[in-house]
Amino acid sequence: MSLLRPKKQPLLGIDISSTSVKLVELSQQGTGYRVEAYAVEPLPPNAVAEKNIADAESVADTIKRAVKRSGTRNKQCALAVPSSAVISKHITLPASIKEADMEGQIQIEADQYIPYALEEVNLDFEVLGPSAQNPETVDVLLVATRSENVEIRIGAANLAGLTPKIVDVESYATENAALLCSNQYHEDGPDKIVAIVDVGATMTSITVLENDAIAYTREQPFGGKQLTEDIMRRYGLSYTEAGVAKKEGQLPENYVPEILEPFKDNMAQQVHRFLQFYFAASEHQSVDYILLAGGCASIPGVDELIETRLGTPTAIANPFGQMSIAGRINAQRLGSDAPALMIACGLAMRSFD
Structure with missing residues (x-):
């Protein structure tokens, strides 16, 4: 099973994170791409722990649901192992x-x-x-x-009725997708140092690109699960209830100042900390641009807060910004989910290597 070598055939990009399975299918139109299908399907609790698959059958069932929800008939896919x-x-x-x-x-x-x-x-x-x-x-x-890291992912995909053709690495998939976002940070010239910070549910990763190539990666525990748990404790909700209330905005007025704003502050501190790790490991002491990815990137105003705190231009990653979209896809929902779909999108792009 190839970790890097491309196979020229249509592929579903399947990203198995700690809390969900994300699916993206692309087609090529001239020099651009079109989003043909996508889905985000939640995983059962503890099916994946810090990106290690603990329950392959539950993961397979979730992949099946994602495929069904997306409406795709494609059965060939690309997967990724965690960079760590x-x-x-x-x-x-x-x-x-x-x-x-x-x-x-x-x-x-x-x-x-x-x-x-x-x-x-x-x-x-x-x-x-x-x-x-x-x-x-x-x-x-x-x-x-x-x-074993490869085999358990292949096994889950096979159980779901899919045929894996490529097993990639999450950081390389992120690098692929980041090239689709280059219009967001190449406006004042190429050769930029870009830090892509992916804040998911339980893990945060940084991928630094120098001249559009990976120069540094790191992962560590931190993510939106902490915000959900804060909501649970503050309002006496179950984890599921807290997650729904967070997503649908069904929380009291004091939620924003007492819980959300402190979490955003913590998120800005985590980004600063990740950058310090990069500076310590490289000859650079600054980056030109920060792209925020992952589910937490969609928190309103977090990009402006990080830009103000760190003094570095910051934007929400959207690899689909220059793509056309199939009519069956809800464009507004895709735009909202886009920051969390970087890895799945980068994997889907392997179809066209």
Whole structure:
């Protein structure tokens, strides 16, 4: 099963997060894309814990519901493993190595960087091109993850009646989708440093692009579940009731000043903290742009708050902003869900590599 290598065929992008399954199907129209189908379907509690699948059957049932809700007839899909479950490494090899011998050499090199027996991992590589420092060598991206991370996702998709053709990495899917958002941050020229901060239900990730290529990634626990739990405690609701009330705006007037605003402050602090991690690991001390993704990006005013606090232009990611949309899709709902669909969208784009 390929982690990186493209397969030219229509694919459903299936993003399995901690609280939901998200599905996106795209078609290509000239140099652009059209959204053919999409769905967001909630997972049962504890089916996925911090992006680790604990109940494959529940995940499969949720995928089935997402496929049915979307109306698609496509049965081929692309999946992704969490970036935190992946080891990636840039290595250099002599440019003279023949393609037939490349895989064997990669296996030898991989043994230095992977802390598991090679028979326990899924491994793939991509030749990036000649090395800038030495034209007689080529840069190669090596990617590996424990086989169980791949197999459990393939198993869930198979149970749902789908055939996985690609297993990608979430950060690379995000990178793909971010290129669709480039009109949001390339207005004053290319070569920008862009931080995509994805704040989901239980996990937050940062993917930093330098010149439209991944330079840094990190994940850690934090997300909208904390806001839901605050609502539960404050108003004596169940978790499900709190989630519905949050989504539908059915909360008392004191909700905004007493609960929502402190959560937005906390979210801004988390973004600042993630950026500090990036600055400590790189030669840069600033980014040019912040794109907010994930479900929490849709909280009204959070982009303005982060921009004011951090002094960095900030916008809500929308990979569908330049796309046409199939008539059966509710455009307003798609726009609302767009920040949470970055990974699913990036996976769907693998159809056209």
